[in-house]
Amino acid sequence: MRPSREHRRPDPRIVAVFGLVAGVILQEALLPGLLPGTAPIEPVFCFVTVLAILGHNSVAIALALAGGLTFDLLTGRLVGLNALSYFISALAVVSVQKNLVKETLVAPAAVIFASYLIKEIAYLFVLVSLGMSFPPARVLAQLVFSSAVNACFGACLYWLLHFRMGLGVRVDRDY
Amino acid sequence: MRGIPRAVRAIIAVLMVVIALSVVISATSGDRAGLTLPEKILRSIFSPIGNFFWNIGRGASDFFGGLFRLGSIMDENRRLKEEVEALKSNVAQISGLEAENARLSGLLDLKKQFKGKTVAAKVVYRDFGNWLGTVVIDRGSADGIKPGMAVINSLGIVGRVVASTSGTASILLANDPRNAIGAVTVRSRDFAIAEGVGDGTGVLRLKPFGAAPDIKPGDLVVSSGLGGVYPAGHIIGEVVDVDEGAYGMAKVAYVHSAVDFSRVEEVLVLVDSQKGNLK
Numbered sequence: 249m250r251p252s253r254e255h256r257r258p259d260p261r262i263v264a265v266f267g268l269v270a271g272v273i274l275q276e277a278l279l280p281g282l283l284p285g286t287a288p289i290e291p292v293f294c295f296v297t298v299l300a301i302l303g304h305n306s307v308a309i310a311l312a313l314a315g316g317l318t319f320d321l322l323t324g325r326l327v328g329l330n331a332l333s334y335f336i337s338a339l340a341v342v343s344v345q346k347n348l349v350k351e352t353l354v355a356p357a358a359v360i361f362a363s364y365l366i367k368e369i370a371y372l373f374v375l376v377s378l379g380m381s382f383p384p385a386r387v388l389a390q391l392v393f394s395s396a397v398n399a400c401f402g403a404c405l406y407w408l409l410h411f412r413m414g415l416g417v418r419v420d421r422d423y
Numbered sequence: 424m425r426g427i428p429r430a431v432r433a434i435i436a437v438l439m440v441v442i443a444l445s446v447v448i449s450a451t452s453g454d455r456a457g458l459t460l461p462e463k464i465l466r467s468i469f470s471p472i473g474n475f476f477w478n479i480g481r482g483a484s485d486f487f488g489g490l491f492r493l494g495s496i497m498d499e500n501r502r503l504k505e506e507v508e509a510l511k512s513n514v515a516q517i518s519g520l521e522a523e524n525a526r527l528s529g530l531l532d533l534k535k536q537f538k539g540k541t542v543a544a545k546v547v548y549r550d551f552g553n554w555l556g557t558v559v560i561d562r563g564s565a566d567g568i569k570p571g572m573a574v575i576n577s578l579g580i581v582g583r584v585v586a587s588t589s590g591t592a593s594i595l596l597a598n599d600p601r602n603a604i605g606a607v608t609v610r611s612r613d614f615a616i617a618e619g620v621g622d623g624t625g626v627l628r629l630k631p632f633g634a635a636p637d638i639k640p641g642d643l644v645v646s647s648g649l650g651g652v653y654p655a656g657h658i659i660g661e662v663v664d665v666d667e668g669a670y671g672m673a674k675v676a677y678v679h680s681a682v683d684f685s686r687v688e689e690v691l692v693l694v695d696s697q698k699g700n701l702k
Contacts, residue, residue: 276548277473281480284686288553313440321462322469323550323557324455324586324593328447330552335440368553375554378452380600382554382621390553 260304264311267295288394294402300341302416312338337367353403360402364395473548539695542566556596563587573693578681579658605650611637629676638676
């Protein structure tokens, strides 16, 4: 008997581990080499947010901490900063994901845009509290540009994980 | 814990994670003499992998860049189309090799100019964030590299070493807001501090010490050697803008570095910083 789509659905924990390894390689080595200084794409962040939108709350939060800490340990400065900012944005998405319309790409893209803003604001808050300063115009431009780039990348990832791989958590609604 | 509602337990867990991470961030915000064991292990695993994929990325970038340039040349030289077609695949490869050769030759020339020991190194991966600038190179304490050493390339100052393992070292780039360089203008000899702005464009903020500094756009700025990290005479950049401030009291200049921090690939670490002055 041919297995149903439900049975063929991959385990989100395995997908998360694969996403973490591939994302770290992409984010730290391949993309900076391929597109130096141009595209601030963060595949691991997008992966965390997409898993959170799809309802895999604990996997998303664990991946946020593991992914963030991996980056922090690899670069060796301000250890915990990426983990903290990823964690805060993942929590924000987990808290609203039940109310999202998940059958289009618009709402997930908007959520990824907003969660990237939250992540960057948390990141900047720590840097500023440590005495660093940044030009406000540059901050605004960079936030909008990076959020838009990651929202586009995240929407593609959402399409792959939700519509192609069927990774979303099924919720029976009574309305 | 059983009597505590689930929501309260979740809030406590979140707070504990946030506090723990904040403590670690605070503890690792300054310069550290060495890295922790997890950092060393992770680096030793990721360094060769990162180097491999970095080379793939650079190779692909050079290949497509070569093809892009080839397209415009073909439009201008239609009569050479047949010959260009035959050489197309070779040109894409050669353009990458030529660029690497030019960079390495520049580094070799630079290496000959120093009195003290220097170590040439290659970037293996970098911090991806928008606000800070850190790269990791493929040489470390086994080659004598230690935190606090200056790092340069043929275009000027790149940054300084902030941590090292036996086979890798982290470089804090000069445009990172945590970096500050003792500087002096070549024309007027005004001493200043050049610090990273964190705008990702390679611009550094120059804060002069004197009451009435004479700094103008176009002035060349070099390291003063007074900070103890960067030896004197290395190029920091060229003044591109001067902000007089209110009533001319707080003059701040902006210096554009010739180093493209997002594309740094090969660097030279000045192991003998005291002897790192130019011959």
